[in-house]
Amino acid sequence: MRLSKHDLFQMDDEWLKKLPAELLLEVSKRLLHDVKALQDQLNKNPGNSSRPPSTKPPWEKARDPDVKKGVPAEAAAGAGDGAADGAADGAADGAGDGAADGAAVTADGPAPAKETAPPATEECPLPGEDSGKRPGKQVGSPGHGRTQKLAVTDSRAHRPEHCAACGGALAEDAESQAYTAWDEIDIAPPVEGSIGLTFSVTRHTLLEVRCACGHVSRARPWRAPPDAQWEKVELGEWRLVGPRLAGVIVLLALRMRLSRASIRELLREVFDLTLSTGVIDETIREAGRASFPLEDALVDDIVQVAQLHIDETSWPESGALLWLWALVSPSSVLYLIGPRTREMLENALQDGYTGILVSDGYAVYRNWENRLRCWPHLMRKLRGLAESSDGRVSRVGQEMEGLLTALMAAIYAARLDPPPQALPERYAAEVERLRHLCEVHRTDQHPALRSVVREFLYDWKVILRPLAEPLLPLSNNAAERALRHWVISRRISHGTRSEAGSRAFALLASVIETCRRRGASAWQYLGTVIAAARKGLQLPALPAIPAAA
Known part of the structure; x- marks a missing residue:
């Protein structure tokens, strides 16, 4: 029977020193047994147990040898999205392990042996082997065009304005004829008083015109x-x-988290419109390129706010480990995908941000002196110490957690009813006690306790700044909420597969979230951006920030 937390809580160095040799040997045996069991538990991974691939840390996924040709480890292993992980894990634990140990047995006797797999060929490799081919359509494969016939609802003729040879203006009544055309499927502008979507098919005809000089343009x-x-x-x-x-x-792909295949199915089932997954993917990437100039406008808005919340989360790109950054203000959000480095953040902020940076304890953020620490992050670390199996560490963690909780309650109370005495003076004893605990244990042998108290000491002024300015935020929830939607998207899609795909994803996510915060329709605004970019015109400005109520 494994030692419980209650048992471990009573054990410390002094207790072990007092034990007779015989009892010390027995206790050592028990502890050795538990350590081996816990080590086996820690050593479990998707390669040697029924744990799903999504349980791997992001840095292990990045160097996973199973990553093939830009396919993330989760996809290579056949993992589903996060919703199925727990069910699959539990099912595999209960069944499946014993069945693989020997031959299957049926009511009529041993089951017949399974047929062996055919030998691998270049056209048909064995499961799990790399065929050496790139993903998608192969070079030389037969293509196919559209089979759905569309009824044209409108037509537009495009004439050249000047002669390509002599440069003269072409007369409106000059001889002309069509030489090619393309059809464009779009959603018609809404009619006042009506609901629903109406599709239009416009045939764009390109004309060639003969100039007086005889040249045909x-x-x-x-x-x-x-x-x-x-x-x-x-x-x-x-x-x-x-x-x-x-x-x-774009809205269906990013905001609704639908795959290209799911978007294709939705358009076909609901609107009787057939588009290939290739066209849908090209449309999303083109929208990202069309939105690229808006990144500068978002940065200009971000660096002017008084308080900026920032956070980051892992993001795989073709098997490489990158990070999705979120820079969040009340009216704008900027997402970036890149390395987790100081240069990444400095480039985003253009070295010109002078407001308050609200973040967690990641070392990169310490280059900004005007910043705040997220107290819930610190509270969770203290809660971990308080729940430690080491009684001494647990007592220190509980005391530190109680002190920080009291200070947090005082800050919230001061926001509603400012006290006559400033909080730093009123709670000087609590602050001094917290500082004393950090100083005493800064060289502690327990690694977790030592790490936490050193973190407090390093950021002491930053952490306790809200005590003197109670109206400052205590948490970084704004940035964490801004990332939550895309974390779910990452679990479904396993990230992006190219640099251009990552750039398009971050840009479009930024535009969509900024439109949402400003009360504007994201897809309609993106439509105006794409229409302008396709003609080389100046993009429309970001939706106006609504006036404060």
């Missing part, structure tokens, strides 16, 4: 020049998906 759709930051992401007028429909697709 052709109208050409606008296309953005190549951009090294957006390799293989085209931006231009010639598109099957119209701007407003593109905005809806």
